[in-house]
Amino acid sequence: MPELPEVETIKNELSPWLVGRRIESVTVFWYRIVRLPSADEFRSRLPGQEIKGLERRGKYIVFSLSGGETLIIHLKMTGALLVKSEAAEPDKHVRAIFHLDNGNAIHFRDPRKFGGLWLVEDAGLVLGNLGPEPLAPDLTPQALGHRLAKHSVPVKALLCDQTFIAGIGNMYADEILYAAKIHPLRPANSLSPEEIERLRHYLQAILRTAIEDKGASVENYLRPDGGVGTAHFKFRVAHRLGGELCPIHGTPIERIMVRGRGTYFCPVCQKLTA
DNA sequence: ATAAGGCCCTGACCGC
DNA sequence: TGCGGTCAGGGCCTTA
Numbered sequence: 435m436p437e438l439p440e441v442e443t444i445k446n447e448l449s450p451w452l453v454g455r456r457i458e459s460v461t462v463f464w465y466r467i468v469r470l471p472s473a474d475e476f477r478s479r480l481p482g483q484e485i486k487g488l489e490r491r492g493k494y495i496v497f498s499l500s501g502g503e504t505l506i507i508h509l510k511m512t513g514a515l516l517v518k519s520e521a522a523e524p525d526k527h528v529r530a531i532f533h534l535d536n537g538n539a540i541h542f543r544d545p546r547k548f549g550g551l552w553l554v555e556d557a558g559l560v561l562g563n564l565g566p567e568p569l570a571p572d573l574t575p576q577a578l579g580h581r582l583a584k585h586s587v588p589v590k591a592l593l594c595d596q597t598f599i600a601g602i603g604n605m606y607a608d609e610i611l612y613a614a615k616i617h618p619l620r621p622a623n624s625l626s627p628e629e630i631e632r633l634r635h636y637l638q639a640i641l642r643t644a645i646e647d648k649g650a651s652v653e654n655y656l657r658p659d660g661g662v663g664t665a666h667f668k669f670r671v672a673h674r675l676g677g678e679l680c681p682i683h684g685t686p687i688e689r690i691m692v693r694g695r696g697t698y699f700c701p702v703c704q705k706l707t708a
Numbered sequence: 709a710t711a712a713g714g715c716c717c718t719g720a721c722c723g724c
Numbered sequence: 725t726g727c728g729g730t731c732a733g734g735g736c737c738t739t740a
Binding site: 437483491508510511512546548550594596603604694695696 | 732734
């Protein structure tokens, strides 16, 4: 599922195809994929606008348009943005198509229909509540620790909370906590300074490595050219459904539920008690 | 502030 | 082969 490294990869690889292109028309097959405004308005306001640039904010892709509006896309669990020729037949999971002025088209494919499209004057309407970017240089251990201290919820839940920090989801939260040797159920405000330092270090290191590996191809994640990423080959606990063993201790990876999300960890590396 | 549950969805998987 | 049931989960919402 697309989290920060996957969305960053998609944004990077989509940019050369899109920046400077004009949207000629939009086809919407599943109207509810358009969150704002109405699907009809969405289709009528986009044509003629040039795509000036692509950015990523959290798990959102943000398109700045020549008309001053902002197109925002969230891929949720199973979304993908695929570069196709205009002649390409959309498969049954394609929910919308952006037709470009050079004979190419972008297919928004999303089997589970969780994804969303927004076209807004004020991007803050969609992005306003997001927390800081995990890779921002000013996310120091002190800054992170200060914010962690305000919450007693399980640290795993906080890492997945987009208003606390933007872009981390279920699988990278598990990988980060494993690498930092922190139990996912530890109350956020119980972490020691050393643990906060480790958390911040691996938080950035794991996301950066996953970006270098072009994301993790689990679920339906695909790059815009239809290719896969290789970040999941370095996963040590996430998505280890087959009774895998901790690579350090050889003990079985355990699975618990944290806030309703499946959570994988090593009970030896990651102790609940200090 | 926190917790728990539901909702949206469908493909994959399971047992029969 | 098919059928019905269960599950996963990001983000958001409601209720306690």
